[in-house]
Amino acid sequence: xxxxxxxxxxxxxxxxxxxxxxxxxxxxxxxxxxxxxxxxxxxxxxxxxxxxxxxxxxxxxxxxxxxxxxxxxxxxxxxxxxxxxxxxxxxxxxxxxxxxxxxxxxxxxxxxxxxxxxxxxxxxxxxxxxxxxxxxxxxxxxxxxxxxxxxxxxxxxxxxxxxxxxxxxxxxxxxxxxxxxxxxxxxxxxxxxxxxxxxxxxxxxxxxxxxxxxxxxxxxxxxxxxxxxxxxxxxxxxxxxxxxxxxxxxxxxxxxxxxxxxxxxxxxxxxxxxxxxxxxxxxxxxxxxxxxxxxxxxxxxxxxxxxxxxxxxxxxxxxxxxxxxxxxxxxxxxxxxxxxxxxxxxxxxxxxxxxxxxxxxxxxxxxxxxxxxxxxxxxxxxxxxxxxx
Amino acid sequence: xxxxxxxxxxxxxxxxxxxxxxxxxxxxxxxxxxxxxxxxxxxxxxxxxxxxxxxxxxxxxxxxxxxxxxxxxxxxxxxxxxxxxxxxxxxxxxxxxxxxxxxxxxxxxxxxxxxxxxxxxxxxxxxxxxxxxxxxxxxxxxxxxxxxxxxxxxxxxxxxxxxxxxxxxxxxxxxxxxxxxxxxxxxxxxxxxxxxxxxxxxxxxxxxxxxxxxxxxxxxxxxxxxxxxxxxxxxxxxxxxxxxxxxxxxxxxxxxxxxxxxxxxxxxxxxxxxxxxxxxxxxxxxxxxxxxxxxxxxxxxxxxxxxxxxx
Numbered sequence: 001x002x003x004x005x006x007x008x009x010x011x012x013x014x015x016x017x018x019x020x021x022x023x024x025x026x027x028x029x030x031x032x033x034x035x036x037x038x039x040x041x042x043x044x045x046x047x048x049x050x051x052x053x054x055x056x057x058x059x060x061x062x063x064x065x066x067x068x069x070x071x072x073x074x075x076x077x078x079x080x081x082x083x084x085x086x087x088x089x090x091x092x093x094x095x096x097x098x099x100x101x102x103x104x105x106x107x108x109x110x111x112x113x114x115x116x117x118x119x120x121x122x123x124x125x126x127x128x129x130x131x132x133x134x135x136x137x138x139x140x141x142x143x144x145x146x147x148x149x150x151x152x153x154x155x156x157x158x159x160x161x162x163x164x165x166x167x168x169x170x171x172x173x174x175x176x177x178x179x180x181x182x183x184x185x186x187x188x189x190x191x192x193x194x195x196x197x198x199x200x201x202x203x204x205x206x207x208x209x210x211x212x213x214x215x216x217x218x219x220x221x222x223x224x225x226x227x228x229x230x231x232x233x234x235x236x237x238x239x240x241x242x243x244x245x246x247x248x249x250x251x252x253x254x255x256x257x258x259x260x261x262x263x264x265x266x267x268x269x270x271x272x273x274x275x276x277x278x279x280x281x282x283x284x285x286x287x288x289x290x291x292x293x294x295x296x297x298x299x300x301x302x303x304x305x306x307x308x309x310x311x312x313x314x315x316x317x318x319x320x321x322x323x324x325x326x327x328x329x330x331x332x333x334x335x336x337x338x339x340x341x342x343x344x345x346x347x348x349x350x351x352x353x354x355x356x357x358x359x360x361x362x363x364x365x366x367x368x369x370x371x372x373x374x375x376x377x378x379x380x381x382x383x384x385x386x387x388x389x
Numbered sequence: 390x391x392x393x394x395x396x397x398x399x400x401x402x403x404x405x406x407x408x409x410x411x412x413x414x415x416x417x418x419x420x421x422x423x424x425x426x427x428x429x430x431x432x433x434x435x436x437x438x439x440x441x442x443x444x445x446x447x448x449x450x451x452x453x454x455x456x457x458x459x460x461x462x463x464x465x466x467x468x469x470x471x472x473x474x475x476x477x478x479x480x481x482x483x484x485x486x487x488x489x490x491x492x493x494x495x496x497x498x499x500x501x502x503x504x505x506x507x508x509x510x511x512x513x514x515x516x517x518x519x520x521x522x523x524x525x526x527x528x529x530x531x532x533x534x535x536x537x538x539x540x541x542x543x544x545x546x547x548x549x550x551x552x553x554x555x556x557x558x559x560x561x562x563x564x565x566x567x568x569x570x571x572x573x574x575x576x577x578x579x580x581x582x583x584x585x586x587x588x589x590x591x592x593x594x595x596x597x598x599x600x601x602x603x604x605x606x607x608x609x610x611x612x613x614x615x616x617x618x619x620x621x622x623x624x625x626x627x628x629x630x631x632x633x634x635x636x637x638x639x640x641x642x643x644x645x646x647x648x649x650x651x652x653x654x655x656x657x658x659x660x661x662x663x664x665x666x667x668x669x670x671x672x673x674x675x676x677x678x679x680x681x682x683x684x685x686x687x688x689x690x691x692x693x694x695x696x697x698x699x700x
Contacts, residue, residue, distance in 0.1 A: 293474025296439055296547075297488050297537075298464035311478055 014130055015070030015079075022067065022123040026060075029116035032097045035166075037108045038355055044114055050097045062089045063120075070127055080131035086124040090117060091156065098164035110166040112357055139379035139386070146375045153368075166357035167364070174346065174361065182365060184260075185342035188332040189369075192264045193325050196271030201317065203272070204279025205305065214280070221273035229266065229331050233338045236262040263340030267331055271324035278320025282313025315385045322377035329370040333362070390415050391436065391545065391577065396445035398431050405431045407601035408445065413594075415450075415544070418571060418578045420592035422585055422624070428601040429581045433547055436579065437466045449545060464491055467546035467576070471553040473534030475522040481507070481533050482518035488541040506536040509570060528559040535567065539574065546571075548580040552587065564590050585624055589633060597621050610637050614699035631697040636661040638696050640677045644686030649674035656685050664693050 030044030047056045062085065069082035098111045113121075132145065162168050171178055207214045227235070241257025244250050255261045286309050294304045310317075336344030343362040350358030391413040398406040406428040413419045423429040434440040436447055438459040447454045454462055467488075475484050482503050489499040507514040510532040522530055531552065538546055551567075552560045568591060571578055582588055588595045589609045596606040597620070605617040613630050616622045625633065640663050641656030651672030654663045656679050663675055667690055674689040 287472075287474070287477075289470060289472040289474035290476060291474075292439070293468065293470055293534075294476070296437060296463060296468035296470065296474075298460045298462075298491055299487075300460045303491075308476060 192267030200275035282316030
């Protein structure tokens with residue numbers, strides 16, 4: 001009897017782990033942290049201290065159902081639906097807790113998500129991504145998922161339901177700066193990647209055609225890659241500063257020792273190696289017989305490159321671009337330290353003021369941006385590989 | 390007519406092709422055969438200037454190949470290689486249309502030509518035109534590769550081990566098809582192979598290369614009966630050379646007037662096959678029929694055996 005039961009209802013291992021970790025976090029770790037004002041140390045609050053018993057029980061029942069789905073159900077769709085219901089339940093509870101803890105009209109108290117909330121959210125997120133992976137969605141469906149998630153998140157934030165949470169408080173105070181720095185962040189990351197692609201693809205082509213250049217080029221780019229980002233920003237300050245001092249018109253168009261110029265230049269340098277290397281690998285993978293046939297039939301050298309080699313290498317080159325775009329979205333954070341702006345401004349300001357909420361205001365959008373770009377470009381690479389093999 | 394005059398290729402101190410001079414008649418198949426490293430591929434690739442000669446020259450119909458840019462020259466010369474070299478990101482129809490497009494043919498003319506070639510190569514246009522190379526079998530890929538080489542109606546076609554990747558049964562069929570299609574278009578074909586049987590099967594003339602030089606350039610039968618060099622005897626093999634000689638003549642060519650009681654054979658069959666038939670059936674003679682079924686004479690054992698001796 002036992003054996004048949006186990007055979008039909010075998011326990012999902014990942015589901016068991018996530019359920020256990022989530023349950024322990026929910027019971028023993030603080031769900032929210034309450035602070036009387038922005039910089040005093042906070043004190044942890046558990047849910048039963050904040051919300052009505054019925055609301056807490058409702059959350060526990062929903063999460064118990066989600067956990068049993070994670071444990072026993074195999075259908076990926078049910079698992080995904082359960083995980084998303086769980087995410088909605090815990091975030092709504094968080095918003096309600098923020099409301100409950102904030103006296104009417106009080107702008108001083110701060111309510112932040114506690115470690116318990118974050119761990120439960122991560123468990124649910126893992127359950128959802130695992131379910132999506134099991135569904136093996138095509139590139140179009142993955143982008144659709146991303147859009148639906150992004151739209152839901154935007155709607156939730158715009159609804160005002162979460163406005164009492166500390167991160168949203170920080171956003172309220174910094175709203176105009178936030179938009180500006182977010183735009184600057186995207187500019188730093190995208191601008192440096194665009195410039196890098198314009199240089200790196202031709203360098204990759206050259207290295208592919210002239211094997212003698214390979215070792216030297218890759219060695220140099222590798223060396224740049226090993227310099228820590230802070231150090232590279234520092235190294236670039238001196239020559240760019242000297243350049244601006246020697247030719248004042250450069251400084252007028254924004255090329256100075258600090259600010260956007262050294263930041264874009266450093267991010268540009270970091271981006272070269274992955275794109276050059278992937279261009280070379282992609283071109284190297286094109287079958288020699290294909291290239292020989294193309295030349296033998298009378299395609300010019302340029303036609304062989306543009307009509308055959310680059311098209312066949314494109315998915316690999318795009319993978320390189322994806323790597324540097326995600327990398328630069330993260331690295332651009334550090335650019336705030338040399339006055340280049342970007343979302344890193346909030347991160348470092350928050351660290352200086354020991355205001356963890358301000359750090360989150362910078363960090364969460366950076367993570368979301370990096371994640372979205374990764375999903376989008378992965379989907380694009382796969383779509384291209386599917387259409388042209 | 391292709392005239393190769395004192396053609397030489399050196400890489401540093403190594404001479405890969407050494408003062409080769411041969412002349413190739415229009416509308417014939419010439420096979421260059423040799424071991425690997427003999428310089429046969431380099432010689433072929435100098436004809437369409439994929440390799441630029443160190444010295445010497447090539448004339449096609451009296452015109453020096455260096456008189457025009459290499460890519461313009463290559464568009465007039467068909468080119469097919471081992472492993473087909475199809476473009477993986479283009480459909481079968483697009484692959485075949487490569488050179489017509491480069492030459493700026495009108496779309497309708499290109500489409501008609503692609504369809505004609507697919508039919509000639511026994512690939513149903515409706516089923517195959519839109520397929521990608523990875524959706525085809527090895528034999529089909531190879532046929533598309535050869536069809537692509539014929540696409541722009543070239544008068545000269547260069548082939549480098551075109552059937553090297555095929556298994557023996559498909560290869561024999563591909564060789565027969567190539568002969569048929571060559572006869573139909575009157576194309577001058579220069580084909581490189583390391584397979585002496587392929588050379589005998591396809592070549593009107595065979596050039597045997599070793600260490601950069603052409604040791605003998607002759608009709609297949611002459612390579613067997615009058616080898617110019619011991620290397621050629623080793624290459625052709627001496628054990629079954631009489632049988633090889635028989636396989637170079639067809640029943641139609643060797644038949645004498647008269648009738649026979651024995652088995653009937655097709656005039657296109659080789660004497661080797663007829664001999665095998667006679668041994669098997671125990672008959673002393675076979676009657677030869679043309680493809681349309683009309684009699685074209687008889688073949689006695691004695692007459693067949695006479696063809697297996699050097700004359």
